[in-house]
Amino acid sequence: MAGKKREIQLQAVINNQSLWDEMLQNKGLTVIDVYQAWCGPCKAMQTLFRKLKNDLNEDEILHFVVAEADSIVTLQPFRDKCEPVFLFSVNGKIIAKINGANAPLVNKKIINLINEERKIAAGEMVRPQYHEIAFVDSDTENVGEASHENNDQLYSIAIIKPEAVRTGKNIEIKEKIINAGFVIEAEAKRVLTEEQVKDFYSEIADQPDFEDFLSLMTSGLSYILVISQRDEQEPSWEGPVPNPDTEPKEPSEDQYETATTTVMKKRDSLQEYMERQHLSEFCDIEENIVNVNKLIDIFFPDFRSMKNVKLERIMALLRPDLFQGKKEDVLNIIQDEGFKILMQRQIVLTKEEAQTLCKEYENKDYFENLIENMTSGPSLALVLLRDNGLQHWKELIGPNTVEEAKEYLPESLCVHFAMESLPINQLYGSVSLEAAEKEIEYFFPPQKVLGLIKPHVTHEQREEIFKLIKENGFEITQMKEMLLNEEQAGKIYFKIKQKHFYKNILEMLSEGPSLVMVLTKWNAVSDWRRLMGPTDPEEAKLLSPDSIRARFGQSTLKNAVHGSSNLYEATEVINELFVPENPEEN
Numbered sequence: 001m002a003g004k005k006r007e008i009q010l011q012a013v014i015n016n017q018s019l020w021d022e023m024l025q026n027k028g029l030t031v032i033d034v035y036q037a038w039c040g041p042c043k044a045m046q047t048l049f050r051k052l053k054n055d056l057n058e059d060e061i062l063h064f065v066v067a068e069a070d071s072i073v074t075l076q077p078f079r080d081k082c083e084p085v086f087l088f089s090v091n092g093k094i095i096a097k098i099n100g101a102n103a104p105l106v107n108k109k110i111i112n113l114i115n116e117e118r119k120i121a122a123g124e125m126v127r128p129q130y131h132e133i134a135f136v137d138s139d140t141e142n143v144g145e146a147s148h149e150n151n152d153q154l155y156s157i158a159i160i161k162p163e164a165v166r167t168g169k170n171i172e173i174k175e176k177i178i179n180a181g182f183v184i185e186a187e188a189k190r191v192l193t194e195e196q197v198k199d200f201y202s203e204i205a206d207q208p209d210f211e212d213f214l215s216l217m218t219s220g221l222s223y224i225l226v227i228s229q230r231d232e233q234e235p236s237w238e239g240p241v242p243n244p245d246t247e248p249k250e251p252s253e254d255q256y257e258t259a260t261t262t263v264m265k266k267r268d269s270l271q272e273y274m275e276r277q278h279l280s281e282f283c284d285i286e287e288n289i290v291n292v293n294k295l296i297d298i299f300f301p302d303f304r305s306m307k308n309v310k311l312e313r314i315m316a317l318l319r320p321d322l323f324q325g326k327k328e329d330v331l332n333i334i335q336d337e338g339f340k341i342l343m344q345r346q347i348v349l350t351k352e353e354a355q356t357l358c359k360e361y362e363n364k365d366y367f368e369n370l371i372e373n374m375t376s377g378p379s380l381a382l383v384l385l386r387d388n389g390l391q392h393w394k395e396l397i398g399p400n401t402v403e404e405a406k407e408y409l410p411e412s413l414c415v416h417f418a419m420e421s422l423p424i425n426q427l428y429g430s431v432s433l434e435a436a437e438k439e440i441e442y443f444f445p446p447q448k449v450l451g452l453i454k455p456h457v458t459h460e461q462r463e464e465i466f467k468l469i470k471e472n473g474f475e476i477t478q479m480k481e482m483l484l485n486e487e488q489a490g491k492i493y494f495k496i497k498q499k500h501f502y503k504n505i506l507e508m509l510s511e512g513p514s515l516v517m518v519l520t521k522w523n524a525v526s527d528w529r530r531l532m533g534p535t536d537p538e539e540a541k542l543l544s545p546d547s548i549r550a551r552f553g554q555s556t557l558k559n560a561v562h563g564s565s566n567l568y569e570a571t572e573v574i575n576e577l578f579v580p581e582n583p584e585e586n
């Protein structure tokens with residue numbers, strides 16, 4: 001009975017409409033456990049609420065109530081449901097709902113909202129424009145606020161600031177985030193525009209040093225990370241679910257302690273974790289769901305659709321006979337099957353390489369012939385990307401030998417492209433995703449090139465160029481904004497220092513900050529030059545209308561971008577302009 005007494009003190013009972021309306025006058029956050037008369041309030045969550053009440057110690061702005069759906073008209077949509085529902089009212093506005101006794105989610109929601117209330121009270125932020133949620137029948141809803149809560153609520157956004165990226169601190173921050181049990185779901189590297197900074201940090205915009213902050217935040221590359229909690233870290237305890245047929249049991253004091261501690265420890269917010277690690281000055285965390293969703297929409301427009309897709313990268317190979325005879329046919333099929341060809345190259349395999357790639361045939365009597373055949377001329381190596389790519393490629397090409405393929409998968413490419421010369425599958429594919437990554441690394445070793453976006457290019461055009469860079473398979477591994485001085489410009493353009501137009505280049509570069517980037521991919525030097533297009537934008541428009549210079553160049557001098565001419569030049573200039581990407585390795 002001691003437990004019962006505590007419950008009454010913990011949660012006010014709301015069992016008619018006028019008490020409900022009165023409750024909406026509460027200042028701050030009210031956590032409402034909506035219950036049915038026949039099954040009573042959710043006992044399992046009371047342990048958590050009691051703990052939060054004690055830990056947060058915010059009785060003025062944190063209230064807990066139980067509200068009986070059967071006797072309150074507003075709560076009609078929640079009648080006759082066996083699953084508990086928790087509503088969150090801030091200053092009388094119901095702004096969120098969580099279905100089910102999901103202790104971690106409820107815990108996180110309360111802590112976030114109370115932290116917000118504290119910041120608002122301290123004048124550190126303005127009250128967000130919450131939208132009041134609509135109550136819909138929770139059995140029929142499959143979109144809207146509730147699914148929002150269950151699916152999206154768990155994401156946070158981390159913005160690693162330019163200064164941290166410049167000094168290589170981003171590596172440590174990412175490692176710590178991962179080691180603490182969070183998952184980096186997506187990552188973008190961007191120089192934030194002034195508008196973006198003003199928008200995201202609007203709550204501190206009236207502070208005297210905001211202009212300095214603005215220039216720091218736009219001075220170079222920031223990392224924007226979408227972060228979630230790792231699933232397996234979810235505490236298994238959710239407390240006993242109330243059963244209408246039996247008297248609900250209170251957890252024992254022991255259970256109560258362990259369970260609640262688990263909840264509190266494991267679901268520590270990312271913000272709290274960063275503060276404990278003394279990393280918050282390098283990295284801002286956004287956990288407010290409205291802002292998180294806004295940031296995801298801006299920086300990761302494909303994020304939600306991509307989350308449901310298992311994109312896999314594999315390596316495929318057309319053996320020499322097939323490559324010589326039917327290359328176009330095979331490439332058409334690959335594209336028709338929904339694979340994106342990320343990279344491709346012709347390669348004459350060495351004996352060792354052929355032996356490694358043909359390992360599965362090493363006991364066959366034709367192995368020697370096979371190796372001879374494989375090294376006799378160019379093969380075509382491809383990196384393919386597709387949803388469920390590994391399995392789909394295996395099914396498409398079929399088994400290792402034509403004999404097996406005829407028996408088990410007569411429709412496969414193995415049968416379709418069988419060649420007289422050898423009884424094997426003329427197509428190869430990685431056996432696993434791990435093997436694929438190793439093969440890709442081996443056959444398509446990444447190269448770095450310096451890319452420079454010239455000062456005349458606008459922020460909007462930069463965004464377009466980032467898109468092209470990404471679409472063309474480059475990774476921006478380092479980036480910063482620099483007002484290039486004569487010495488730095490001389491290092492980039494050392495080859496043309498004697499040219500008559502060199503002084504014009506210096507003048508053009510002094511007109512404003514350039515954006516310098518390290519672009520990484522296989523064959524980066526020549527691929528970047530191809531993407532830039534011819535030096536003269538007019539010529540580019542004719543010869544390569546989709547190139548960057550054709551689209552954003554104004555003249556030969558103001559031709560939007562620069563790129564290293566060869567690998568040696570790229571390495572030299574990158575070393576001059578950037579600190580090593582991983583300082584601890586050096």
Ligand SMILES: Nc1ncnc2c1ncn2[C@@H]1O[C@H](COP(=O)(O)OP(=O)(O)OP(=O)(O)O)[C@@H](O)[C@H]1O
Nearest residue numbers: 496501504505534535556557558559561562563564
């Ligand atoms: N005749 C010219 N008049 C003015 N500027 C020029 C002229 N020719 C080249 N430039 C400028 O000098 C830069 C370097 O010239 P270069 O001949 O090395 O061209 P590139 O290799 O196509 O370009 P980049 O080195 O910038 O990638 C060009 O990008 C252009 O901005």
